[in-house]
Amino acid sequence: MASVELKSLRKSFGTHDIIKGVDLRIEHGEFVVFVGPSGCGKSTLLRLIAGLESATSGTLLIGEKPVNDLPPKDRGIAMVFQSYALFPHLTVYENVAFGLNLAGAPKAEVDQKVRQAAQILKMEHLLARKPKELSGGQRQRVAIGRAIVRNPEVFLFDEPLSNLDAALRVNTRAEIAKLHRDLGATMIYVTHDQVEAMTLADRIVVLEAGVVRQYGRPLELYHLPQNQFVAGFIGSPKMNFLPVRVADVDAQGLTVESVDLGGAHHIPVQPGSARIGDPMALGIRPEHIAPGAATASASSMAISGAVGLVERLGHETFVELTTASGQAVTALVGGNTLVEIGQAMSLRFAPDDCHLFAADGQACPRTRVPEIARLHLPLAA
Ligand SMILES: Nc1ncnc2c1ncn2[C@@H]1O[C@H](COP(=O)(O)OP(=O)(O)OP(=O)(O)O)[C@@H](O)[C@H]1O
Numbered sequence: 001m002a003s004v005e006l007k008s009l010r011k012s013f014g015t016h017d018i019i020k021g022v023d024l025r026i027e028h029g030e031f032v033v034f035v036g037p038s039g040c041g042k043s044t045l046l047r048l049i050a051g052l053e054s055a056t057s058g059t060l061l062i063g064e065k066p067v068n069d070l071p072p073k074d075r076g077i078a079m080v081f082q083s084y085a086l087f088p089h090l091t092v093y094e095n096v097a098f099g100l101n102l103a104g105a106p107k108a109e110v111d112q113k114v115r116q117a118a119q120i121l122k123m124e125h126l127l128a129r130k131p132k133e134l135s136g137g138q139r140q141r142v143a144i145g146r147a148i149v150r151n152p153e154v155f156l157f158d159e160p161l162s163n164l165d166a167a168l169r170v171n172t173r174a175e176i177a178k179l180h181r182d183l184g185a186t187m188i189y190v191t192h193d194q195v196e197a198m199t200l201a202d203r204i205v206v207l208e209a210g211v212v213r214q215y216g217r218p219l220e221l222y223h224l225p226q227n228q229f230v231a232g233f234i235g236s237p238k239m240n241f242l243p244v245r246v247a248d249v250d251a252q253g254l255t256v257e258s259v260d261l262g263g264a265h266h267i268p269v270q271p272g273s274a275r276i277g278d279p280m281a282l283g284i285r286p287e288h289i290a291p292g293a294a295t296a297s298a299s300s301m302a303i304s305g306a307v308g309l310v311e312r313l314g315h316e317t318f319v320e321l322t323t324a325s326g327q328a329v330t331a332l333v334g335g336n337t338l339v340e341i342g343q344a345m346s347l348r349f350a351p352d353d354c355h356l357f358a359a360d361g362q363a364c365p366r367t368r369v370p371e372i373a374r375l376h377l378p379l380a381a
């Protein structure tokens with residue numbers, strides 16, 4: 001069994017603290033994705049797990065055993081990089097077999113493993129080719145094949161699909177998901193791609209500057225972000241944030257107001273320690289905003305302004321509005337919505353879809369979330 005556990009893990013390069021005390025437990029067979037802005041330490045964290053970097057302090061356990069002092073080859077891991085790092089003068093077969101041959105494995109065993117990996121990755125017909133005779137997607141499959149034959153307990157992937165074109169990314173993403181189901185191995189995967197993170201992960205780790213900002217199921221992060229950083233990072237286009245002020249506090253939530261919102265609105269959240277007068281950020285996702293003015297009902301609020309940007313994607317359209325106070329708001333509306341740059345427009349949304357963040361960025365937990373978010377919470381929650 002290969003769980004992976006990080007306890008107060010730190011890494012400094014010289015005087016720069018890069019990983020600032022990370023605690024994480026990844027269960028055996030889990031698919032965990034690391035996301036975060038460029039330079040936040042995703043690759044460094046992966047390289048620490050692989051043993052390509054040594055921790056400054058803290059403990060790393062693989063399969064419940066401390067591995068801080070074990071070299072990479074003894075950790076039961078295999079790593080797949082963005083640059084495939086194939087040997088150009090060797091055939092696909094020889095590339096996949098390389099590590100096994102180096103370890104002195106018997107010829108028959110090497111052959112059986114290489115052919116099995118080729119079968120899993122549907123590249124049996126490519127075994128005699130050299131890397132330069134392969135497409136990017138095929139090269140990436142060879143790199144994954146090289147990892148598979150080592151029969152690792154933990155696979156580490158660092159942006160393995162970022163050199164592929166859009167269509168190939170979709171295919172290879174599905175292949176990696178299938179590989180995970182078939183092999184049942186623990187997988188840790190770094191990506192910049194929101195869709196990869198949301199679709200592949202059992203759980204996602206959101207990192208900011210070497211600190212874990214949230215660790216949870218994809219829909220938990222989407223519906224119940226614990227802070228404004230995660231709220232802004234998960235979801236594309238980004239969540240909108242509007243400055244508001246707390247006008248009233250009661251057991252069911254907070255009433256907030258702003259000039260842009262044209263009055264006070266009750267948002268169903270746990271009020272926590274919020275007080276009247278506190279400045280907050282109201283978060284609303286572009287996909288939860290529709291064209292139209294507010295209705296008289298309490299379940300609708302609206303914002304008006306001038307349209308500054310229209311991006312038509314066919315089935316949907318992004319509209320960016322700028323309010324009288326200069327606040328920009330992006331909405332995702334239907335592809336057939338008639339809207340032009342410069343026109344005045346109202347957009348409405350529901351208090352149930354709103355998030356509230358205190359001045360320190362902490363979320364006031366929402367109390368009415370869609371059933372799907374509850375179904376996707378960890379069993380322990
Ligand atoms: N060997 C090194 N020496 C000094 N600094 C390093 C070293 N490796 C990484 N860093 C620094 O550590 C920080 C984190 O780098 P890392 O490669 O882990 O980021 P990342 O999250 O993978 O970013 P990206 O998304 O761009 O790949 C960066 O500021 C980087 O410059």
Ligand SMILES: [Mg+2]
Pocket residue numbers: 042043044
């Ligand atoms: Mg990286």
